[in-house]
Amino acid sequence: MSNSSTIIDQVQQVNGGEAGATSGAFPNTSVQTSDSPILQIRDFNVQAGDTRILKDIHLDIPKGKITVLLGPSGCGKTTLLKCLNRLSDLHPSLKVKGQILIDGEDIFHPTQDLTTIRQKMGLLSQRPFPLPMSIYKNIAYGLKIKGIRDKKVVKEKVEKHLRDVGLWEEVKDRLHGPAARLSIGQQQRLCLARGLAVGPEIILADEPTSALDPISSRKIEEEFLRLKEDYTLIVVTHILRQAKRLADHIVFMYFGEIIEQGTPDEIFNHPKSDILKQYLQSGH
Amino acid sequence: MAALQRLILPAKLTDRLSTGWLNFAVLFLILLPLVIGAGLVIKSLPLLEQASIGTMLHSAEFSPQQGHFGFYAFIMGSVWVTLLSFVLSAPVCLLAAIYLTEYSPQWLTQSMYFVIDVLAGIPSVVYGVWGVLVIVPLLADYVAPALGLTTTGYCLLSGGIVLAIMAVPYMLNMLMEVFRSVPIELKEASLSLGATYWETIKWVVLKKGLTGIIAALSLGISKALGETIAVLMVVGNVAKVPKSVFDAAYPLPALIANNYGDMMSVPLYDSALMFAALLLFVIILVFNSITSFFLYRIKEQ
Amino acid sequence: MQKRKLLEEQFFLWLMRIVTLSIILVFLFIMGVIIKKGYHAMSWEMISQEPQGGFYFGKGGGILNAIVGSLYLAAGSTFCALLLGLPVALGMNVHWVTKTKFVGAIRFLLNALWGVPSIVFGAFGFALMAYLQIRASLLAGIITVTLFIVPIFIRAFDEVLRTVPQGLMEAAYSLGANRTQIAFIVFFRQALPGFITAILLAFGRGIGDAASVLFTAGYTDHIPQTVQDPTATLPLAIFFQLSSPIPEVKARAYAAALILTAIILIISLVSRLSTRRFKKNIL
Numbered sequence: 001m002s003n004s005s006t007i008i009d010q011v012q013q014v015n016g017g018e019a020g021a022t023s024g025a026f027p028n029t030s031v032q033t034s035d036s037p038i039l040q041i042r043d044f045n046v047q048a049g050d051t052r053i054l055k056d057i058h059l060d061i062p063k064g065k066i067t068v069l070l071g072p073s074g075c076g077k078t079t080l081l082k083c084l085n086r087l088s089d090l091h092p093s094l095k096v097k098g099q100i101l102i103d104g105e106d107i108f109h110p111t112q113d114l115t116t117i118r119q120k121m122g123l124l125s126q127r128p129f130p131l132p133m134s135i136y137k138n139i140a141y142g143l144k145i146k147g148i149r150d151k152k153v154v155k156e157k158v159e160k161h162l163r164d165v166g167l168w169e170e171v172k173d174r175l176h177g178p179a180a181r182l183s184i185g186q187q188q189r190l191c192l193a194r195g196l197a198v199g200p201e202i203i204l205a206d207e208p209t210s211a212l213d214p215i216s217s218r219k220i221e222e223e224f225l226r227l228k229e230d231y232t233l234i235v236v237t238h239i240l241r242q243a244k245r246l247a248d249h250i251v252f253m254y255f256g257e258i259i260e261q262g263t264p265d266e267i268f269n270h271p272k273s274d275i276l277k278q279y280l281q282s283g284h
Numbered sequence: 285m286a287a288l289q290r291l292i293l294p295a296k297l298t299d300r301l302s303t304g305w306l307n308f309a310v311l312f313l314i315l316l317p318l319v320i321g322a323g324l325v326i327k328s329l330p331l332l333e334q335a336s337i338g339t340m341l342h343s344a345e346f347s348p349q350q351g352h353f354g355f356y357a358f359i360m361g362s363v364w365v366t367l368l369s370f371v372l373s374a375p376v377c378l379l380a381a382i383y384l385t386e387y388s389p390q391w392l393t394q395s396m397y398f399v400i401d402v403l404a405g406i407p408s409v410v411y412g413v414w415g416v417l418v419i420v421p422l423l424a425d426y427v428a429p430a431l432g433l434t435t436t437g438y439c440l441l442s443g444g445i446v447l448a449i450m451a452v453p454y455m456l457n458m459l460m461e462v463f464r465s466v467p468i469e470l471k472e473a474s475l476s477l478g479a480t481y482w483e484t485i486k487w488v489v490l491k492k493g494l495t496g497i498i499a500a501l502s503l504g505i506s507k508a509l510g511e512t513i514a515v516l517m518v519v520g521n522v523a524k525v526p527k528s529v530f531d532a533a534y535p536l537p538a539l540i541a542n543n544y545g546d547m548m549s550v551p552l553y554d555s556a557l558m559f560a561a562l563l564l565f566v567i568i569l570v571f572n573s574i575t576s577f578f579l580y581r582i583k584e585q
Numbered sequence: 586m587q588k589r590k591l592l593e594e595q596f597f598l599w600l601m602r603i604v605t606l607s608i609i610l611v612f613l614f615i616m617g618v619i620i621k622k623g624y625h626a627m628s629w630e631m632i633s634q635e636p637q638g639g640f641y642f643g644k645g646g647g648i649l650n651a652i653v654g655s656l657y658l659a660a661g662s663t664f665c666a667l668l669l670g671l672p673v674a675l676g677m678n679v680h681w682v683t684k685t686k687f688v689g690a691i692r693f694l695l696n697a698l699w700g701v702p703s704i705v706f707g708a709f710g711f712a713l714m715a716y717l718q719i720r721a722s723l724l725a726g727i728i729t730v731t732l733f734i735v736p737i738f739i740r741a742f743d744e745v746l747r748t749v750p751q752g753l754m755e756a757a758y759s760l761g762a763n764r765t766q767i768a769f770i771v772f773f774r775q776a777l778p779g780f781i782t783a784i785l786l787a788f789g790r791g792i793g794d795a796a797s798v799l800f801t802a803g804y805t806d807h808i809p810q811t812v813q814d815p816t817a818t819l820p821l822a823i824f825f826q827l828s829s830p831i832p833e834v835k836a837r838a839y840a841a842a843l844i845l846t847a848i849i850l851i852i853s854l855v856s857r858l859s860t861r862r863f864k865k866n867i868l
Contacts, residue, residue, distance in 0.1 A: 087472050092389075113587065119478035129469040132492040141487070142477035191473065198477050299765040306672040306680065310691070313673055313739075316732065317698060320705070323712040376604050383601035396605070398857070399612050405849040406615070407793030409820040413827060413842045414615050417622065449611055456608070482594035503700070510702020512796040513824060537704045537796065544711075544800050561708035565701060572700040576693055 044098035122195025128187035130179035185216025368444030381459035412517030443519035462496030623843025626836035643833030726802030745779025795820030
């Protein structure tokens with residue numbers, strides 16, 4: 001069972017209750033990053049019944065960088081990630097308040113076109129979930145949804161994105177075989193390629209290596225470092241070493257709140273809060 | 285620990301006793317289909333010595349008094365009424381199952397489980413009563429006249445409708461189970477690629493659940509094929525191959541159930557009915573086995 | 586294109602809503618008709634008396650014979666099904682838990698048997714009666730219905746037992762309990778509510794089925810005194826009386842249908858109260 005769903009399951013059992021009030025005014029955005037943010041999260045609250053999963057989240061995601069959401073299991077980081085492309089809609093018991101702005105547009109605005117929003121963000125989940133079809137069609141699926149049906153274009157794109165994740169040489173002879181036959185590591189890279197095919201701006205990764213062996217994990221991490229030239233990445237993890245290897249910017253979360261954020265140097269070498277110090281010491 | 289020790293002392297004996305009981309019960313269960321098959325074969329032997337299976341399956345002449353036992357009309361009756369019920373119930377169940385698992389509010393899904401339980405629990409004969417009270421007059425007095433036809437109402441369509449309703453709880457329950465077992469992460473993956481919820485269902489959920497859907501639908505078919513009393517009460521029971529849905533039909537189970545009174549007085553009649561039961565038994569067993577095997581193979585891959 | 590997609594989704598959404606609503610409406614319609622028709626024909630006499638002289642021409646009496654007969658039959662066969670089914674269900678989940686192929690084969694067999702229609706069991710029961718030299722009676726009915734409901738009971742109970750965590754069994758083994766003790770003590774306590782539901786399910790199927798008792802249980806105006814007496818059953822009482830041309834007799838079929846439906850409803854409600862719902866093999 002994935003981390004995220006357990007949180008949501010627990011929370012779903014709690015009934016009743018009203019969403020917590022939030023202040024309407026935006027606090028001054030005196031953010032520590034120099035780049036212009038691609039995502040702005042403002043007064044963001046998520047609540048299920050009486051349990052507050054996310055509390056007054058205020059966060060800017062810098063463009064073209066890897067932002068790591070760090071924290072122990074159950075701290076709400078996966079929920080935050082899934083709210084970014086409104087997968088929270090799948091859980092009607094979740095009550096969401098506040099704003100998430102992408103290119104200045106509110107993701108949660110009622111008239112917002114969901115599919116466009118979601119195509120701007122590719123998702124990589126904890127375990128790979130290839131679609132129940134062939135390797136080729138897994139990648140062509142997103143293109144089909146975008147309305148790209150020209151066989152030649154599709155074929156080129158499939159090859160390009162499989163090459164991007166270094167999977168082409170491994171699978172080129174069995175493109176039309178079922179994706180489920182691939183190894184877990186290959187599946188995860190396929191899922192990444194699938195996400196890239198729809199041309200996202202942001203890649204959301206939810207503990208993307210937690211089901212993988214060390215070698216496959218390393219491949220994914222290397223891929224991420226390459227990808228940040230073209231994309232913005234948001235990676236959820238509880239592994240400190242991974243955060244160190246990947247992050248340009250680290251957000252430390254604990255029980256639904258952002259405790260601290262900063263560069264890896266600030267977080268690892270000069271932690272300010274006691275919670276973070278303890279978390280670092282416990283040696284995850 | 286002491287209490288447990290005391291439990292263990294007589295345990296040797298109880299263990300042996302219960303193991304014996306267990307072995308007996310499981311042996312009984314394994315032998316049951318064989319014994320049923322053998323019993324029915326033995327009982328139909330007198331007829332099988334008289335006529336070949338091929339002619340009995342192809343001939344439509346059924347006159348026990350003259351010793352002619354052709355089952356073609358009954359087989360066609362069974363096939364048509366089953367197909368009709370399938371056509372009526374399968375799309376309904378599929379759509380309702382998708383709605384109830386993917387779209388509907390929680391309270392509706394929960395209440396639907398109660399409806400399913402009760403619909404499945406209502407005895408066949410009660411469906412028959414309802415069919416006689418509602419469907420038969422509806423077809424005879426309104427539907428057929430509106431189409432410029434005449435019918436008594438005791439016809440193929442009545443049987444198909446009643447059977448379709450009876451198949452709903454079984455199919456719906458299993459289909460809902462199939463859709464619920466599709467992992468949510470798969471839907472998330474499809475949605476993240478920009479698919480609408482409906483596209484996700486159409487291209488991912490249905491595909492992922494395909495084997496389960498096939499199993500659920502064939503379960504409905506085999507249930508409909510063997511259903512007896514309710515169909516018997518509304519289908520008309522005329523031993524002719526039906527030409528339209530407003531003609532009466534005479535499915536195999538109805539033949540068996542309807543003639544139990546006469547069968548001892550006419551020579552070979554009881555043997556013919558046992559053969560009909562054997563036919564039904566073999567068809568459904570083979571049908572179910574193929575479905576299960578097919579499913580098993582796909583699961584293995 | 587977005588618009589076309591949305592239109593398609595809306596179209597199917599409404600179609601699905603209509604279809605779901607229609608299932609609920611048909612359900613209410615069936616219940617409504619049975620209750621309304623049955624209520625008009627219902628009387629205290631119906632459920633408290635055996636048929637009197639001239640009963641089948643519309644004169645006095647009730648269907649107590651069929652009510653009691655059905656209860657005897659269903660109770661007897663549920664008990665027999667329990668004797669046969671309980672060890673198999675427990676065995677599949679304790680004794681042979683490591684022999685997955687064997688257990689898989691039994692489950693396959695159970696699925697196949699579950700699909701066999703009751704009329705086939707009825708016909709087989711009839712053949713068996715001739716072989717055993719017994720006439721249509723409560724006993725023959727119980728034997729036939731037992732065969733019919735055993736797979737139903739095992740499948741349902743098996744589903745409950747499969748949800749009992751493996752760790753529980755390992756814990757019990759490590760305390761030194763043997764297989765039988767584990768089967769009975771640990772599993773049974775864990776699975777008791779589901780067990781009750783499985784029994785009620787089998788009972789409900791047994792009491793409602795007509796095709797299996799048609800040849801085997803006979804029919805009589807009296808409450809059976811021994812298992813060798815023939816017995817009336819509710820489904821057959823409905824079936825026979827509905828085919829009568831006399832309106833009063835027909836009306837009794839409606840009342841009997843209401844009684845049978847009420848019994849089924851009570852069973853559904855009790856099993857709902859006793860446990861969470863099964864997922865797959867409830868039906």
